[in-house]
Amino acid sequence: MKIIGLYGRGKCGKSETLGIFLRSLLHGINISDAEVKFGKDKDMCESVDRHGIVVDICPPGDTDDIVKANIQFVEQNPCDILFTVTRTKGRGRKALDNYAKSINAELVWIKKNYNDDLDAIGQKEANKRLAEKLFGMI
Numbered sequence: 001m002k003i004i005g006l007y008g009r010g011k012c013g014k015s016e017t018l019g020i021f022l023r024s025l026l027h028g029i030n031i032s033d034a035e036v037k038f039g040k041d042k043d044m045c046e047s048v049d050r051h052g053i054v055v056d057i058c059p060p061g062d063t064d065d066i067v068k069a070n071i072q073f074v075e076q077n078p079c080d081i082l083f084t085v086t087r088t089k090g091r092g093r094k095a096l097d098n099y100a101k102s103i104n105a106e107l108v109w110i111k112k113n114y115n116d117d118l119d120a121i122g123q124k125e126a127n128k129r130l131a132e133k134l135f136g137m138i
Contacts, residue, residue: 001105004083004137005096010062012114013127014085018059021083021131022046025055031128045070047077050138058084064091071099081138085112108137 006014024031025048045058056079058070070084086093088111100107110130118126 001079001103002081002137003096003100003105003107004081004134005093005107005109006083006085006112007062007088007093007109008112009088009114012112013123014062014112015059016124017112017127017130017134018057018083018085020128021134022048022057022059024131025050025057025135031132045073045077047079053081053138054079055138056082056084058082061085062087062092064095067092067095071095083134083137 006018008014020031022044024033026046045056045060048055048057054077056074056077058073060066060070062085067084067086074082082105084096086096097107099105112130113126115123115126
């Protein structure tokens with residue numbers, strides 16, 4: 001199993017980025033349509049079969065309790081690749097790191113930056129660009 005941990009400070013767009021990625025993958029539509037058509041409904045974990053590869057995507061939150069709930073979702077929905085979020089440091093990140101070690105999974109960390117110079121539209125575009133790059137990790 002491979003785990004992709006999207007990390008960063010609070011309110012930097014980690015969950016929104018994974019939500020866009022999830023909706024695009026789940027509905028077979030492009031990234032821009034995923035954001036527009038399905039709005040802000042980002043807080044759901046889903047298991048998706050992508051050409052025979054089972055992908056679990058857990059966009060909700062990044063706190064310790066939510067990361068642990070995401071891990072429980074994965075344990076109930078075994079997958080080949082997990083995408084989830086954590087903060088830059090703290091108990092949530094440690095919980096994901098410990099889980100990866102406990103199942104001998106490859107853990108790849110991707111930093112989700114927030115650019116203070118971007119307006120809201122620019123930040124949404126940055127989220128969509130990162131969501132598009134995540135497809136290359138499947």
